[in-house]
Amino acid sequence: MRAEDLPEVRRLPLFRDMLHANFEQLMQGSYAQLFPAGLELIRQGDPADFLHIVLEGAVELHADWGDNRCTMAVVQPVGTFILAACIKDAPYLMSARTLERSRVLLVPASDLRAIFRRDPEFAVSTINELAGAYRAVVRHAKGLKLRNSRERVAAYLLKQSRMAENADSFILGVEKRLIASYLGMTPENLSRTLRGLEGNGVTLRGQQVTITDRAALAAVAPPDRLIDGPDPGGATAGVSLPPPTRVNPAP
Amino acid sequence: MRAEDLPEVRRLPLFRDMLHANFEQLMQGSYAQLFPAGLELIRQGDPADFLHIVLEGAVELHADWGDNRCTMAVVQPVGTFILAACIKDAPYLMSARTLERSRVLLVPASDLRAIFRRDPEFAVSTINELAGAYRAVVRHAKGLKLRNSRERVAAYLLKQSRMAENADSFILGVEKRLIASYLGMTPENLSRTLRGLEGNGVTLRGQQVTITDRAALAAVAPPDRLIDGPDPGGATAGVSLPPPTRVNPAP
DNA sequence: AGACCAGATTGACATTCATCAATCAGGCAC
DNA sequence: GTGCCTGATTGATGAATGTCAATCTGGTCT
Numbered sequence: 001m002r003a004e005d006l007p008e009v010r011r012l013p014l015f016r017d018m019l020h021a022n023f024e025q026l027m028q029g030s031y032a033q034l035f036p037a038g039l040e041l042i043r044q045g046d047p048a049d050f051l052h053i054v055l056e057g058a059v060e061l062h063a064d065w066g067d068n069r070c071t072m073a074v075v076q077p078v079g080t081f082i083l084a085a086c087i088k089d090a091p092y093l094m095s096a097r098t099l100e101r102s103r104v105l106l107v108p109a110s111d112l113r114a115i116f117r118r119d120p121e122f123a124v125s126t127i128n129e130l131a132g133a134y135r136a137v138v139r140h141a142k143g144l145k146l147r148n149s150r151e152r153v154a155a156y157l158l159k160q161s162r163m164a165e166n167a168d169s170f171i172l173g174v175e176k177r178l179i180a181s182y183l184g185m186t187p188e189n190l191s192r193t194l195r196g197l198e199g200n201g202v203t204l205r206g207q208q209v210t211i212t213d214r215a216a217l218a219a220v221a222p223p224d225r226l227i228d229g230p231d232p233g234g235a236t237a238g239v240s241l242p243p244p245t246r247v248n249p250a251p
Numbered sequence: 252m253r254a255e256d257l258p259e260v261r262r263l264p265l266f267r268d269m270l271h272a273n274f275e276q277l278m279q280g281s282y283a284q285l286f287p288a289g290l291e292l293i294r295q296g297d298p299a300d301f302l303h304i305v306l307e308g309a310v311e312l313h314a315d316w317g318d319n320r321c322t323m324a325v326v327q328p329v330g331t332f333i334l335a336a337c338i339k340d341a342p343y344l345m346s347a348r349t350l351e352r353s354r355v356l357l358v359p360a361s362d363l364r365a366i367f368r369r370d371p372e373f374a375v376s377t378i379n380e381l382a383g384a385y386r387a388v389v390r391h392a393k394g395l396k397l398r399n400s401r402e403r404v405a406a407y408l409l410k411q412s413r414m415a416e417n418a419d420s421f422i423l424g425v426e427k428r429l430i431a432s433y434l435g436m437t438p439e440n441l442s443r444t445l446r447g448l449e450g451n452g453v454t455l456r457g458q459q460v461t462i463t464d465r466a467a468l469a470a471v472a473p474p475d476r477l478i479d480g481p482d483p484g485g486a487t488a489g490v491s492l493p494p495p496t497r498v499n500p501a502p
Numbered sequence: 503a504g505a506c507c508a509g510a511t512t513g514a515c516a517t518t519c520a521t522c523a524a525t526c527a528g529g530c531a532c
Numbered sequence: 533g534t535g536c537c538t539g540a541t542t543g544a545t546g547a548a549t550g551t552c553a554a555t556c557t558g559g560t561c562t
Contacts, residue, residue, distance in 0.1 A: 065397035084382040123374035130381040131335040137388040146316035
């Protein structure tokens, strides 16, 4: 892997506190790889061999059952995914595919398991990472069960707004059909719902989202820290909600 | 706490491998308490002070948003819950209430955090517990997003059947409205769906479930290890699916 | 036994949501 | 620029699910 990536990886909450020697060893067995867009990195059901870390690009985690497919999360740099499967040495519960050309660091699961057994700091980091990931999924499940699709969309927009640098005008970083799948609805339904939300404090033009009346939007779906997160105590990497969005220059 | 409970707690995957001295210390700060049925043990949003372990009875984990409420899990002996919140020292994402008279062991979160920092075995156990809990929620979310209500009900029955001692005839251990909420549907819808499933290999009389044609039921919702679990490598305690059911004597 | 009560069921109805099909719009290759 | 291709949108429709209200049922208490 490129030497210049090391500091960034080292700075991840998961690796930040471990002993240097152990970090070195972990990285020695790892390798970064460049993948084209649309490539299936892992397939659900396969044995978990590598912890994946997205260095560049974006990766979708999705699940399939019969003919149905749904997006569970989008991981962006620098985020890790499928940590739990590696730890349990169990089959992946989700598939992963690149949304764009992406560089991914692959860390052997066996090394991982060996090292947190002898590096207490790393063990604690792993515990925190997993606890954060767990809470992220619980929040996702809560959103699915407690909110209808209109409310989920409104809450999603508000959350993206919070994460954007310019909270009042940002662009959706992902295809709408992916957002729809993430929110547990069809693209058609999302499209109509978005249109229905104009007049509730949002304006849309393509990927462009402008919040004109935050209170009105919040009235559709009162934001709740216990659903929309994040934990007060810092961002949860790993399986997170769809990507932070970039600011966009005024037209 | 009662001395006779100690061995059972000690046998939990979470505590099995830790040093005896540390287990002792952990238990010294803990206390078991008997609660009546229907009592709210914890309320979502409150700070996480104690890891909870159900020794007797049954506890429902549920979430609220506005006027909506949904069941996220039912924990039965001997199972732990809200480990993640304790670890992150963050607010509970779910509320908990006793479904029946229950005895619960309360372990101070601060002790927990202190001890897994110095007991590597306990740290590893915690990691495994969390990884299992994470995967359980992911499976739950997958079920919600990939299956319609009819399929969820069929899969639920099949799963309960697998967990029962007599797989072909068992009783639902929980109120139906609770099951409905867990499955993300209304009690009315569950009732109709259950009726609709007669003729697909199931017979119902009250809480009594009899599977007459497993294949027919499985045809409604093909079981999938990646949704219905469990992990091949052993039962995941903590936040698990609704309770194992007891066998029932033939009428 | 009888009254009572929470939960379950049923029916009628409204709403949400998915599906199918037909455009529409924007980006990219040539 | 033109053609094409994917994703987005829109419309029409039906299926799935929620809601409200009215029983029904099983168990508990007295």
